[in-house]
Amino acid sequence: MFKHIISAALLVAATTSFASAKDTLYIVNSGSSGGSYNAQLQAWMTDLDQHYDVNFIHAKGCAKASAVLQKITSNPENQAISIYSATWDHSSKACEFLYPKDDTFLFSQEKSGVVFTMKGNNPDFLRDGVTFAINGTNDKWVQDLATANGVSMKTVRYKNSKGVTLGLMNGEADYAVINSGSQFWKNQEKLDGLAMLGPKAWGEMQSVSTFNGRTKLGFDNYLQFGPGRDKLLQTMRTIFDDDDSNIRKWTDANQAWWSNIDGDNPQQQLNAFRAAFPQG
């Protein structure tokens, strides 16, 4: 009897240690806790949980994410993933560590922002004196659009794309421009899409290039730090190809959103990003 108990205990101990012998993976959310980065990284966390011991860390903003990732990678055994946004300031010293490099870039996602207004508003946004609700660096984009069309436009800054959408709904601006369209797609019954920020049309919405606007394709770059890069990418690809995975469901629910996870040439993706958004 005693022998059986010892054998059973050893078996349990062995299987437990075998089961817990997964690599640790840190997922660092560099976006806000209520945003799309958090949503997709949470989906990845759930999906990757079968393959890794996942530690999810909130580190909002590129400076904070950089600081956290520098700490994680101070131990060369640690593995981590995060996302770098094309909308960040690429010359910022605080964010330098996070800027995609040959040894950290994993794959990119492309997304197109939207120019929109309230249903019933005048769809002609190329008029003198109109006001755009913006966030991030889109004030420069609006000024470029105004200059290209020989009109003057005003901007009102909000914290994020949700603030931009609510500002428009509250009547504080005539038009709105956001880099990630999720807030627009969520409120489609109240909003009227006018143009896509990217170079491609989407449904009835033409690219802003047809309005002399500077096209702006959003890039979310997945980054990987530490060893085990090929294994991780392969695992993520397998998960992404599964229609029932959380990340696939999340991606399918978005519009004007393209993932390059299965792309043959990541280096080409990285070069395209670097060319469009050079580090200052």
Added chain:
Amino acid sequence: MEYIFYGVVAGTIAGLMPGVGIFATLLLLYPWLMELPVIDTFVFYLALVSTTQYVGSVSATILGVPGESSSLPAVYEGNTLFKKGEGGTAISGAAMGSVLGALLALGLITIVSPYLHYIYYFFNTYVQAIVLWSVLILMTFTSNKNILISIGLTCLGFYLGYIGCDIISSFGTCHVPIDHPDVTTGLPFISVVAALFVFPQLIKFYEPKLVGPTDQRKNTFFEHFKKFYSNIGSAVRGSVLGFFLGFTPGGSTALSSNTAHRYEVKREKRKGTYEQGNYRSLVAAETANNSAAFTTLLPLFILGIPFAASEALFYDIIITKGFVFQQNFDMAFFMSTIAYNLVIINICAFLVAWPFAKHISLLYLIPQKALNVFVFLLLCYIMWLVGSNYLQSEYYLIVFFLLLPVGYLIRHYDTMPLVFAFILQDRFYMNAITINDLIGNMLS
């Protein structure tokens, strides 16, 4: 259901231990709460808040210890009733009044809840500015006798919130007193609040003393109910007063219970029926207390603006889980998560608070000083543990210890304006930028 149970247990402890309260309980359970799903966290929090209100009045009645400032009427009237041998009547009246207050407030909230989503559109940038500044000004003026102290605390809160790198524009603009990567992430919320809000409360040390006769009159449940029913008018008045005064930022439950108490005392005096240990005044105060405990949550749920320190901590926990108050809180969420559970929670809290009364004095065998030391050490451990989630254990502890002397210096003051300014600094900042743009556009 299990999270209701946990909330009731935690609320019982929080209601009994002076200096611990809802905030410190949330802080001590922070690592565990971070692991819970959003809905379970909501349920736990609601159970914690409700039970604290119930149990607070029990300890106030039996021991004469106001666990929170909202329990002062229970000390004044309830403890006097206890000394007269009417402790059971006082506790049953407070408990039944609390149930009625909570359910009436819930009913009123349910009536207005279908219109909640209109509030988002009403709250444009200007209205948000008015709300934010009104709350701040009200807090600054009411929290301390010396207005300059309050203004100083508010400025300190803004300064502490300002430290770190700009996460609003994502430009990476940094305001750091020393050039260290950890500081770029800003000062950790729990280190700042533990040092400048919890620590000052812990060092306000006093020993509760059990007073009053041990022989108390024993009544049947029916007799208790009959007594309450014959005085139900005071409970309804307390509920309505509590519901509206609950919207007052900063001291909603304390203001509600004390105002309802004063109003009822005045009524009784006018009738010539008042003497200390007045049942109606006690019931009105306790009903108002619980009614306000729910309405004070509405601004948090709808606008994401916390009016109390414990709400601020709850807000921080919930948004870290990806919940957006202005976005995810709607009628369906309210009915399925809040309203339904509040009914069960109130029944559970009622069933706990009343029978628990006779065992309460046993808990005070633990010396208060030992308890405070234990809580302090546990806080240090929590700092370390939470910091480890961000690979910043040392940083969390260093900030906590560096701010402790400040916490000691301001121990005699209400530091809520500091906490409010610290937590909502980025909201104030962004709101000011948007308003600047709007006014600039108007003038150009």
